[in-house]
Amino acid sequence: xxxxxxxxxxxxxxxxxxxxxxxxxxxxxxxxxxxxxxxxxxxxxxxxxxxxxxxxxxxxxxxxxxxxxxxxxxxxxxxxxxxxxxxxxxxxxxxxxxxxxxxxxxxxxxx
Numbered sequence: 001x002x003x004x005x006x007x008x009x010x011x012x013x014x015x016x017x018x019x020x021x022x023x024x025x026x027x028x029x030x031x032x033x034x035x036x037x038x039x040x041x042x043x044x045x046x047x048x049x050x051x052x053x054x055x056x057x058x059x060x061x062x063x064x065x066x067x068x069x070x071x072x073x074x075x076x077x078x079x080x081x082x083x084x085x086x087x088x089x090x091x092x093x094x095x096x097x098x099x100x101x102x103x104x105x106x107x108x109x110x111x
Contacts, residue, residue, distance in 0.1 A: 039063035069096040
């Protein structure tokens, strides 16, 4: 299987895992958004809790230039470790939420 399809399957597996979790408070739905044409993948929380409307990106991954870009990671445990555990190499993960000069200080890809 080629790299792109492997990445898509891994990301879909992570999305499905987190979408299955039911938040412990409020009436909140986890919504997986898969844009396979542009390779953008988001998990969002939608609904209501005691503070009001919930409309939040939990995490946003995308595939760009043969790498998985972590554009936003709002998970307590971090999405990056899950990608590593599923066989994605550090050299193939870009921490897009860091400034480019800060990425150079990590063990992950710069771009």
